[in-house]
Amino acid sequence: MSVITTQRDGDILVIVSDNPPVNALGHAVRAGLAAAISEAAGDDGIKAVVIRCDGRTFFAGADITEFGKPPLAPSLPDVVDAIEQCPKPVVAAIHGTALGGGLEVALGCHYRIAVPSAKLGLPEVKLGLLPGAGGTQRLPRVAGVADALSMIVTGDPVDAARALEIGLVDRLAGADTLAEDAIAFARDVAARAGHPVSSLRTDRIAEAANHPQVFDKFIAENARRLKGFDAPKACVEAVRAAVDRPFDEGIRLERELFMKLVSGTQSKAMRHLFFAERQAAKIDGIPADTPMIDIARVGILGAGTMGGGIAMNFLSAGLPVTLVEREQAALDRGVATIRKNYERTAARGRMTAEQVEAAMALLTPTLAYEDLADCDLVIEAVFELMEIKKEVFRRLDAIVKPGAILASNTSYLDIDEMAAETKRPEAVVGLHFFSPANIMRLLEVVRGARTSPSVLKTVMALAKKIGKIAVVSGVCPGFIGNRMLRPRQTEAQKLLLEGASPWEVDAALTEFGFPMGPFQMADLAGLDLGWTAEGSTSSTIREVLCERGRRGQKTGSGFYDYDDNRRGAPSPETEAIIAEFAAKSGLPQRKFSADEIRERLLYPMINEGAKILEEGMAQRASDIDIVWLNGYGWPAYTGGPMFWADTIGLKTVLDGLERQADALGPDFTVSSLLKSKAGAGETFN
Numbered sequence: 113m114s115v116i117t118t119q120r121d122g123d124i125l126v127i128v129s130d131n132p133p134v135n136a137l138g139h140a141v142r143a144g145l146a147a148a149i150s151e152a153a154g155d156d157g158i159k160a161v162v163i164r165c166d167g168r169t170f171f172a173g174a175d176i177t178e179f180g181k182p183p184l185a186p187s188l189p190d191v192v193d194a195i196e197q198c199p200k201p202v203v204a205a206i207h208g209t210a211l212g213g214g215l216e217v218a219l220g221c222h223y224r225i226a227v228p229s230a231k232l233g234l235p236e237v238k239l240g241l242l243p244g245a246g247g248t249q250r251l252p253r254v255a256g257v258a259d260a261l262s263m264i265v266t267g268d269p270v271d272a273a274r275a276l277e278i279g280l281v282d283r284l285a286g287a288d289t290l291a292e293d294a295i296a297f298a299r300d301v302a303a304r305a306g307h308p309v310s311s312l313r314t315d316r317i318a319e320a321a322n323h324p325q326v327f328d329k330f331i332a333e334n335a336r337r338l339k340g341f342d343a344p345k346a347c348v349e350a351v352r353a354a355v356d357r358p359f360d361e362g363i364r365l366e367r368e369l370f371m372k373l374v375s376g377t378q379s380k381a382m383r384h385l386f387f388a389e390r391q392a393a394k395i396d397g398i399p400a401d402t403p404m405i406d407i408a409r410v411g412i413l414g415a416g417t418m419g420g421g422i423a424m425n426f427l428s429a430g431l432p433v434t435l436v437e438r439e440q441a442a443l444d445r446g447v448a449t450i451r452k453n454y455e456r457t458a459a460r461g462r463m464t465a466e467q468v469e470a471a472m473a474l475l476t477p478t479l480a481y482e483d484l485a486d487c488d489l490v491i492e493a494v495f496e497l498m499e500i501k502k503e504v505f506r507r508l509d510a511i512v513k514p515g516a517i518l519a520s521n522t523s524y525l526d527i528d529e530m531a532a533e534t535k536r537p538e539a540v541v542g543l544h545f546f547s548p549a550n551i552m553r554l555l556e557v558v559r560g561a562r563t564s565p566s567v568l569k570t571v572m573a574l575a576k577k578i579g580k581i582a583v584v585s586g587v588c589p590g591f592i593g594n595r596m597l598r599p600r601q602t603e604a605q606k607l608l609l610e611g612a613s614p615w616e617v618d619a620a621l622t623e624f625g626f627p628m629g630p631f632q633m634a635d636l637a638g639l640d641l642g643w644t645a646e647g648s649t650s651s652t653i654r655e656v657l658c659e660r661g662r663r664g665q666k667t668g669s670g671f672y673d674y675d676d677n678r679r680g681a682p683s684p685e686t687e688a689i690i691a692e693f694a695a696k697s698g699l700p701q702r703k704f705s706a707d708e709i710r711e712r713l714l715y716p717m718i719n720e721g722a723k724i725l726e727e728g729m730a731q732r733a734s735d736i737d738i739v740w741l742n743g744y745g746w747p748a749y750t751g752g753p754m755f756w757a758d759t760i761g762l763k764t765v766l767d768g769l770e771r772q773a774d775a776l777g778p779d780f781t782v783s784s785l786l787k788s789k790a791g792a793g794e795t796f797n
């Protein structure tokens with residue numbers, strides 16, 4: 113059956129798309145739409161047209177899988193033009209998400225009607241692109257420059273109510289009556305004399321034409337978001353053209369910019385990440401009919417930094433949480449922090465006071481382990497010591513009902529060792545959240561040797577429910593993320609002894625696109641994590657910094673000196689401490705270029721990633737990219753460490769590691785997978 117069909121309702125032609133799962137505008141859809149529009153144009157019995165979609169959503173965009181392949185006519189811009197030029201008024205009937213090319217189709221229509229739950233957006237920038245079917249020229253003309261700029265540059269959608277406010281939607285439909293309401297709307301407009309044509313409108317862009325500084329102001333306000341990315345700059349340039357130039361010239365510029373971006377490495381990298389994120393949810397070796405465990409109540413052990421943040425994820429999703437601590441003071445502190453975080457969100461207008469109370473009402477704080485008995489999932493977030501973890505698992509196993517899942521938030525420890533303490537090793541899994549756990553989207557799901565398919569499938573679905581991006585890891589120290597972080601940290605420390613400064617090392621990484629470097633990160637986390645004055649022996653740079661009261665941002669100094677606004681400056685005291693250690697090490701001192709610093713820090717990480725793959729600890733290279741992107745701030749426009757390695761060439765990485773062999777030391781070994789792939793000219797992804 114064709115993906116596009118037409119139906120008649122009296123003198124209204126209804127064009128229906130049915131192209132699951134998201135009605136992407138692939139070739140068949142475009143061809144069908146073009147044919148249906150000419151059917152409407154050529155039929156005197158038709159007075160107006162409705163375009164709507166079956167299934168869960170209106171067109172969610174161009175078909176991303178077609179990018180990079182030879183184009184097939186009709187192109188999407190041509191289809192949108194044909195809709196706009198149709199002599200009969202065309203109404204877009206929107207439900208679900210009208211995204212990218214989908215919204216561009218709707219903008220080609222003369223009118224738009226949407227259900228209240230609909231979302232409308234131009235997310236191309238998130239794929240390293242700009243809207244390429246007239247969106248940069250039509251959206252400002254329909255919705256005004258300020259809203260268009262923000263939608264196109266951030267890629268974030270607006271809801272139907274906002275779309276109505278800004279003129280992007282003309283009318284709201286009933287929640288369940290879109291098809292009928294759209295036909296009624298089409299009949300209304302058919303009786304009108306003229307119809308709005310988006311490309312011909314000037315009313316909404318007139319103001320910006322008189323105030324061109326709106327663009328510079330926007331760029332200045334969004335500088336951080338724009339840094340390093342090519343696409344947002346192109347988006348701004350194209351929207352500016354909507355104001356400065358005639359429509360046709362604006363479209364030509366949009367096309368030029370789109371073609372440049374779509375063939376560039378940034379967009380390839382970001383498209384890779386789009387599919388990688390969806391791929392990460394798929395687990396090898398889990399039959400489709402694997403049953404899920406119903407999770408109605410979650411238990412959390414430990415109300416510290418992690419426990420509280422983890423609890424918030426479930427409370428926010430409407431799941432009741434039992435929070436257990438070993439002492440009242442820690443419990444009270446934990447609960448107070450949760451409330452404070454919610455109240456801060458409410459103060460910023462992102463939650464109502466009622467929502468704060470509703471979330472808090474789902475929380476049951478207690479000192480009694482027994483209260484965990486009826487939980488379907490218990491996550492422990494107690495101190496990172498195997499002996500304590502083991503004891504916790506023995507106790508939980510005895511108390512928590514049979515069939516319930518027991519999870520650990522450990523950062524490094526062996527899940528199988530904990531599982532062995534229980535009579536239900538199949539129910540034990542690692543759920544490694546990242547700090548702050550209520551905000552960071554990454555969740556490493558650690559698959560133990562005996563974790564059952566049912567438990568894995570359940571926690572992956574639960575992760576999606578609480579808005580996390582879950583990646584499956586095998587059991588190894590530090591799992592995927594922290595295991596790869598370790599060589600980077602080791603090399604960063606060694607570089608200090610060889611003549612590089614913390615600021616040079618940090619700058620090499622921030623230039624690459626990380627939000628901060630290893631020493632800025634250490635200062636932020638606190639240098640005294642796991643440090644005590646009594647146990648300190650002045651044997652590392654870090655220990656000496658702590659001994660001198662330089663314990664990180666919170667004490668006003670660490671590697672850096674901080675001002676009242678927490679802005680860090682290079683510290684002569686730190687330099688002197690490092691110089692002493694460097695002299696003691698006897699290592700020759702020299703200058704390092706930013707490129708060499710990156711080679712020393714990043715190539716060993718890729719090598720570790722390759723080992724993780726060859727040992728089967730990650731299911732696929734793209735999962736590693738997802739971990740580093742969402743857990744550690746690896747810049748999205750490079751596609752993640754493994755994709756970046758593919759881009760620069762695995763032979764380049766291997767050669768770099770060989771060049772650094774002396775510095776990396778005798779314990780460093782090169783991954784055999786990296787060697788063989790580099791030798792064969794292959795890639796990881």
Ligand code: 3HC
Pocket residue numbers: 133134136169172173174175176177188209211212213214216235236239242243244245247387390391
């Ligand atoms: N092209 C091709 N495949 C797509 C797609 C697209 N635009 N959008 C989604 N898919 C695929 C996904 O890869 C996934 O495939 P899988 O099941 O094989 O893994 C499947 O559709 C379902 O997608 P999700 O799992 O993401 O489903 P959700 O219900 O969670 O989300 C969605 C739906 C909000 C529509 C989300 O898929 C999404 O954000 N899609 C991308 C939207 C987008 O970026 N559109 C712009 C495209 S670029 C463009 O239009 C250029 C134009 O300006 C010329």
Ligand code: NAI
Pocket residue numbers: 413414415416417418419436437438439442492493494495496497500504521522523524544545546547
């Ligand atoms: P934390 O020290 O802030 O909190 C631990 C809490 O557990 C304390 O409030 C303590 O009173 C409580 N506790 C200790 N033993 C207990 C017991 N037997 N029963 C009940 N409560 C008990 O520690 P944090 O940072 O929250 O770490 C917890 C776990 O999360 C560790 O395994 C850690 O490795 C892991 N983790 C930590 C991250 C971080 O950035 N802090 C990131 C990811 C994982």
